[in-house]
Amino acid sequence: MLKDDIMYIDVSERITDLALIVYVKSLLYPSRIVNYDVLYSRIKELRKLGSIKFLHIRGNPVILGKGHSSIVVMVRKDGLDLALKIRRIDSNKPDFYEEVRYMKLANSINVGPKLYNYSSNFILMEYIRGISIGKFLRINQLDKNKVGRIIYQILLQGFQLDSINLIHLQLSNADKHIIIKEKKTFILDWGKATISSSRSNVSQLISFFFISKKPWTNMLLKIFEIKDIKGVLNAVRRYKKKRDKSTFIQLINVLNLDNYGAAGI
Numbered sequence: 001m002l003k004d005d006i007m008y009i010d011v012s013e014r015i016t017d018l019a020l021i022v023y024v025k026s027l028l029y030p031s032r033i034v035n036y037d038v039l040y041s042r043i044k045e046l047r048k049l050g051s052i053k054f055l056h057i058r059g060n061p062v063i064l065g066k067g068h069s070s071i072v073v074m075v076r077k078d079g080l081d082l083a084l085k086i087r088r089i090d091s092n093k094p095d096f097y098e099e100v101r102y103m104k105l106a107n108s109i110n111v112g113p114k115l116y117n118y119s120s121n122f123i124l125m126e127y128i129r130g131i132s133i134g135k136f137l138r139i140n141q142l143d144k145n146k147v148g149r150i151i152y153q154i155l156l157q158g159f160q161l162d163s164i165n166l167i168h169l170q171l172s173n174a175d176k177h178i179i180i181k182e183k184k185t186f187i188l189d190w191g192k193a194t195i196s197s198s199r200s201n202v203s204q205l206i207s208f209f210f211i212s213k214k215p216w217t218n219m220l221l222k223i224f225e226i227k228d229i230k231g232v233l234n235a236v237r238r239y240k241k242k243r244d245k246s247t248f249i250q251l252i253n254v255l256n257l258d259n260y261g262a263a264g265i
């Protein structure tokens, strides 16, 4: 992507033909038929969130990702690059309000991208310029300390979320939902989250990293010298029963991750 090719469309300005192309591709995704009523009502809704500029390259919005409920594009507001999550036209959810409620809860303990603004069909949030956890593990597999620090940080966030009963529910297959930016980890997408005192983010994350047969499972078991998988499963079981600090630390110890910060919690 050449920097010179990037242009901006300001939603607060008059709708030009080029702007229309960008809006149809983002605000009406994945529809190919233009429903002007829906389009204009979405533009009106978006204008209430302030002077947002869509980035585009020759009429194509800069897409950060797509999911079952949304398309996420890059926008600019007050000089900042932000991510705008747009509810898909074919989404089976009525609005984003529940997702925002959980995102706010996560933000209250400094987890996830920061929420900037929202409305029924939009979530404006911090843009995380980073790489997925799967890619991070592939690139850094020879750097045990770097991998250890990141996995510990993710498990700690899982524990902090467990402590407020906020369960993400998409972490047993988290590759699309954990992004690493420099040394920080971000858990994305609160669209399926729920409040539960019996389920656990930590146990879903342990399964994602160490139990299910993912491309990184064997590498992680090897570099952290985990030979006793039964011991790990027992520690997870004990943790799930109590979900407290002491069983979390025991779990971190069984995974040989105690060098990366467990003493500090």
Ligand SMILES: Nc1ncnc2c1ncn2[C@@H]1O[C@H](COP(=O)(O)OP(=O)(O)O)[C@@H](O)[C@H]1O
Pocket (backbone or CB within 6 Å): 064, 065, 066, 067, 068, 069, 070, 071, 072, 083, 085, 113, 125, 126, 127, 128, 129, 176, 177, 188, 189, 190, 191
């Ligand atoms: N704040 C963000 N910064 C960068 N990329 C993001 C951000 N939020 C979402 N994405 C990208 O968009 C994709 C879809 O977002 P997600 O919230 O998972 O939508 P859905 O609820 O439709 O599954 C993510 O997998 C990720 O690649």
Ligand SMILES: [Mg+2]
Pocket (backbone or CB within 6 Å): 067, 068, 176, 189
């Ligand atoms: Mg998703």
